[in-house]
Amino acid sequence: DIQMTQSPSSLSASVGDRVTITCQASQDISNYLNWYQQKPGKAPKLLIYDASNLETGVPSRFSGSGSGTDFTFTISSLQPEDIATYYCQQYDNLPPLLTFGGGTKVEIK
Amino acid sequence: QLQLQESGPGLVKPSETLSLTCTVSGGSISSSSYYWGWIRQPPGKGLEWIGSIYYSGSTYYNPSLKSRVTISVDTSKNQFSLKLSSVTAADTAVYYCARHERKRGDYGLGYWGQGTLVTVSS
Numbered sequence: 001d002i003q004m005t006q007s008p009s010s011l012s013a014s015v016g017d018r019v020t021i022t023c024q025a026s027q028d029i030s031n032y033l034n035w036y037q038q039k040p041g042k043a044p045k046l047l048i049y050d051a052s053n054l055e056t057g058v059p060s061r062f063s064g065s066g067s068g069t070d071f072t073f074t075i076s077s078l079q080p081e082d083i084a085t086y087y088c089q090q091y092d093n094l095p096p097l098l099t100f101g102g103g104t105k106v107e108i109k
Numbered sequence: 110q111l112q113l114q115e116s117g118p119g120l121v122k123p124s125e126t127l128s129l130t131c132t133v134s135g136g137s138i139s140s141s142s143y144y145w146g147w148i149r150q151p152p153g154k155g156l157e158w159i160g161s162i163y164y165s166g167s168t169y170y171n172p173s174l175k176s177r178v179t180i181s182v183d184t185s186k187n188q189f190s191l192k193l194s195s196v197t198a199a200d201t202a203v204y205y206c207a208r209h210e211r212k213r214g215d216y217g218l219g220y221w222g223q224g225t226l227v228t229v230s231s
Contacts, residue, residue: 001172034217036156043205043221044156050215087156091216095169096144097211098158098216 002026004090004102012109019075021104023066023088031067034089037082038103044087048073077105083108110138113206113222121200121229127193131206131222140189141163142212147180147191150224151204157227161209162189196229203227 003026008018013019015098023033035048048064051071061076089099117129131145138145146161160170162180170178179192193200203224210217 010229019221034215036218038156043207043224044218045221048220049210049213049217052132053215055217055219074163075202087160089156089218095218096161096211096216097169097171098159098161098209099208103155 001101002090003031003097004088004094006088006104008104009087010105010107012064012107013078014109015078015080017077017078019082019106021073021086021088021106022069024072025069025071025090025100028068029090032091032093033071034085034091035062035064035073036089037084038087039056039084047057047086076094078106078108082106110192110218111208113208113220113223114208115204117225119228120228121196121227122191122231123197123229124195125190127196127200127204127227127229129191129206129225129227130203131189132192133187133189136208137187138182139184143208144169144211144216145182145189146207146209146218148205148207148221150205150216151199151202159191159193159204164167165173176189186194198229201227201229 005024031051036044038044115154144161184190205224206222207218208220
């Protein structure tokens with residue numbers, strides 16, 4: 001089974017800061033990685049698919065990069081509405097099997 | 110606008126079977142472009158994919174839950190369902206249904222229900 005290690009588990013940053021979250025796969029997953037934002041009491045929202053593609057309607061301050069085993073999610077300028085927990089999610093192709101990372105809670109300093 | 114809505118008992122006794130249904134509106138569950146899945150989240154914890162189904166009935170399960178999970182689809186009602194057997198307190202969670210990409214190839218979960226809390230307790 002592929003394990004996804006997300007770090008840090010939480011972070012505190014100021015409005016306007018650049019925020020970076022990493023996700024490491026236990027083996028090569030190519031670019032089969034998605035990123036989600038989950039606000040308290042709400043369902044997750046897909047932000048990035050296939051490691052670096054921005055989902056329609058998602059602000060451009062969100063971005064993703066990486067391939068193989070190491071991936072990065074970035075918020076270029078943290079906004080108050082970005083307070084949430086962010087999850088990476090790996091998928092196996094054919095058959096589709098999904099695995100989530102442990103999550104990163106982002107707070108405002 | 111696509112909407113998904115979970116329904117089912119909020120309280121299940123230990124050793125019994127948890128049953129939930131997801132009703133899809135604003136779109137057809139029979140689309141070849143998507144899978145339909147179940148994800149859960151224990152209180153205060155992270156997300157866990159349970160399994161997914163294609164409208165044809167093909168199913169894909171999390172290996173760690175496979176022995177206890179059955180997902181089915183009813184295209185005539187635009188619904189899909191989850192059954193989880195032999196539940197314990199560890200199965201207490203918010204259960205979400207969601208649509209995920211198939212044709213685009215990334216399996217991204219783009220539409221979610223609001224989630225329903227299921228508590229396992231006697």
